[in-house]
Amino acid sequence: MKFLVIEQDLRVSGTSQGIISRSFLAKLRRAYPNSIIDVVYFKQYSSEDQLDLLPVDSIESFVLNLKTPFFTKWLNKIYWRLFHISLVRNHIHKVYGSYIAKIDYHEYDHIFIRSAGLDCETILGAKDLPILKNAVITFNEPYPLFWCTGSSSPLTSLELFKLKEMFEVVTHAKSCLATALLAEDMQYLYGSRKKFHALPHQYDKNVFDLSDVSAVLKKKKKIMISYHGAIQFGRDIEVLLDAYEELVTKNPLYKENTEFVLRVKGIDVKKLIAKYSRTPNIIVLYTLNFSNSCNEQMHEADINIILENGPLYCNILVGKAPFLAAILKPILSISPERSEMRRIIIDDKYIASCTDKEEIKQKLENLIVSRMDSNEAxxxxxxxxxxxxxxxMLDKVLF
Known part of the structure; x- marks a missing residue:
């Protein structure tokens, strides 16, 4: 078999999408070891992405010039208000499309066009191209932004035009792919008569260089609780920290033997540090590169935290889930009532409601006590x- 994979993010750090996409290629190779896998990689700026670690037969990398001409930007100020069409977005999609159109796709048995981020430029770049009818398109986020959990984006005429535009893509694509809950929601949103298939994100350590441990924080207590990631789209870190703060305040055993280390972005970190300054067990720091972050969570942390989007539902699979699954340590997922984590976590002790501080406190305490007694996988x-x-799951998509 011959696979063509069109990728938009293969970075090794600073992005969960890069981790997911690199791991997808590794798992694809493992699933079909005798296949040919060719990759076309579009990126918006030059970067060192350690592409030699990817187990593929060939990879072509292109840095796209997405700068919009001045006249187009000027005209767009009026045009999108009158016609609800963004000339700037159209220009970007045409740039992607101009590269995709040059690909000789006829020789491939299977084609994946994978999106990255919230704008789905690779997918929309293929909108009017013949490759689309042979392609499996992958959504990693809801589209358009209005339907993203926790988003404050208004439902404008421009957003509705985006919905209509993507409907045409979904209609003409060979098939569509997303994580499980998102696949259900997207199929309903677009009124698709073809099935949106489900495929979870993956993690594979072999496509990363994890030798950099220069910034790993060594734990100072018996139990380290750890959260690494962004605070966005309705993720509530403070209800969790408030619950932990009550535990260490009321019980000297937890104060003496535990610490909570956060590596966060997407919020005012200084304000978070100030709020919990009275509790030295809470350590708020800035994020690390992927190698240091991995090593800190693998070798120093005892309990790792997942924050899902909220507060009502989360239909995406957080990118760190497959990584945390691979390191075989306890997790606590802070989740809304309807969420991907609630579907795939097999034991209720690893999940708590994002709106129930008492449940969070109870579940966290139970994990702490359990981890003090045992380090088993x-x-x-x-x-x-x-x-x-x-x-x-992939065979169901392909065959």
Missing amino acids: VYPFGDYFSDENFKV
Whole structure:
């Protein structure tokens, strides 16, 4: 078999999408070891992405010039208000499309066009091209932005035009792919008569250089609780920190033996530090590169935290889930009532409601006590992220 994979993000750090996409290629190779895998990689600026670590047969990388001409930007100020069409977006999609149109796709058995971020430029760049009818298109976020959990984006005529535009893409694509809950919602949103298939994100350590440990924080207490990631789209870190603060305030055992280390972005970190300055067990720091972050969570942390979008529902699979599944340590997912984590976590002790501080406190305390007694490997997700399950689910898409 011959695979063509069109990628938009293969970075090694600073992005969960890069981690997901690199791991997808590794898992694709493992699932079909004798296949040919060719990759076309579009990026918006030059970067060192360690592409030599990817187990593919060939990879072509293009840095796209997405600068919009001055006249187009000037005209767009009036045009989008009158016609609800953004000339700037159209220009960007045409740039992507001009590169995609040059690909000789006829020789491939299977084609993946994978999106990155919230704008789906690779998918929309293929909108009017013949490659689309042979392609499996992948959504990693809801589109358009109005439907993204926790978003404050208004439902404008421009957003509705985006919906209509993507409907044409969905209609003409060979098939569509997303994580499980998102696949259901997107199929309903676009009124699709073809099935949106489900495929979870993946993590594979072999496509990363994890040798940099220069900034890893060594734990100072018996138990380190750890959160690494962004605070955005309705993720509430403060209800969790308030619950932990009550635990260490009321119980000297937890104050003496535990610490909570946060590596965060997307919020005013200084304000968070100031709010919890009275509790030295809470350590708020800035984020690390992927190698240091991995090593800190793998070798120093005892309990890792997942924050899902909220507060009402989360239909995306957070990018760190497959990584945390791979390191076999306890997790606590702070989740809304309807969420991807609630579907795939097999034991209720690893998940708590994002609006219930008392439940969070109880679940966190139970994990702390359990971890003090045992360092044995745990499997919060069962075999959901296993190689075998990946191949079973991907076969359903391809065959």
